[in-house]
Amino acid sequence: MLDLSLDFLYRQAFVPLRPISSDVDLTGKTVLITGANVGIGLxxxxILAQHKVNRIILGVRDMPKGENAKSELTKLHSGINVEIWPLDYDSFENMSAFCKRAESLDRLDITILNAGNKPIHYAKSPTGHESTLQVNHLGTSFLSLLLLPVLTRTAHMNGNASRLTIVSSEVHFWTPFDERHADSILEYMDQPDTFSIPWRYNTTKLFNVFWTRELAARTRAVDILINTVNPGLTWSDLHREDNTIVFRIFRTLFARIAEQAGHAVVDAAVVQPQDTHGAYISEQKPSP
Structure with missing residues (x-):
């Protein structure tokens, strides 16, 4: 664990994340991003707007914030079509409707599932599941499954693989994953007395990696290139509940700005080659 921590601090402080090449042209492509109104998603x-993507669909829970994000994007690229779609990870019905709407798209080239949460106290989602588990794992996985048909259809239409990138985190390394001993892991994690910080968030990020690997194993890379990316510790609203002095100092010293994290996400979703199907991408390269 100490080796992991020291390596993490070194990379946060000294390994820059590079912008993708200016030659990358996304003209004509449609991108869908969740959790896109603030932070890493925005x-x-x-960055995608600067590479001339034709249409960006922002899946957001807060529609006014989504409209603010739309205003910022259209200032960067006047020809971009930005659509704001309501999306609530705490409702399977809402997510189903969101994906049903996506089926009507003429194309969907790139999907980035970025939405997440990191509560510091136990909370139950309206679905009945613990909130961190619901948003970070169940909601993300549910959306990834329901969006496969339109991504596959786009790939067949274009003759090129579509892309699906799930935003995970390096902290998936840092969990004892004691939940694995339970008869039913998900039922166990829904119990209030099993909730702890930071392990719950870390474990759900581990699930992102597990899910990506398994989904990729059941999907052809020539249809959809699926990977998961670590953007690193970033200044964002994700950490808004953690106001301890220790964490604030740590974040000040080591956190990346959102633009740096954005470079990592765009690299995974746009640039990484076909052999990264199912891979965990960190510092813009596959990592075991």
Missing amino acids: ATSK
């Missing part, structure tokens, strides 16, 4: 959207 930074990612801005």
Whole structure:
């Protein structure tokens, strides 16, 4: 664990994340991003806009914030079509309707599932599941499954693989994953007395990696290139509940700005080659 921590601090402080090549042209492509109205999602959207993507669909829970994000994006690229779609990870019905709407798209080239949460106290989602588990794992996985048909159809239409990138985190390394001993892991994690910080968030990020690997194993890379990316510790609203002095100092010293994290996400979703199907991408390269 100490080796992991020291390596993490070194990379946060001294390994820069590079912008993708200016030659990358996304003209004509449609991108869908969740959690896109603030932080890493918004930074990612801005980078994509600068590469002339034709249409960006922002899946957001807060529609006014989504409209603010739309205004920022259209200032970067006047020809971009930005659509704001309501999306609530705490409702399977809402997510189903969102994906049903996506089926009507003429194309969907790139999907980035970025939305996440990191509560510091136990909370139950309206679905009945613990909130971190619901948003970070169940909601993300549910959306990834329901969006496969339109991604596959786009790939067949274009003769090129579509892309699906799930935003995970390096902290998936840092969990004892004691939940694996339970008879039913998900039922166990829904119990209030099993909730702890930071392990719950870390474990759900581990699930992102597990899910990506398994989904990729059941999907052809020539149809959809699926990977998961670590953007690193970033200044974002994700950490808004953690106001301890220790964490604030740590974040000040080591956190990346959102634009840097956006470079990592765009690299995974746009640039990484076909052999990264199912891979965990960190510092813009596959990592075991």
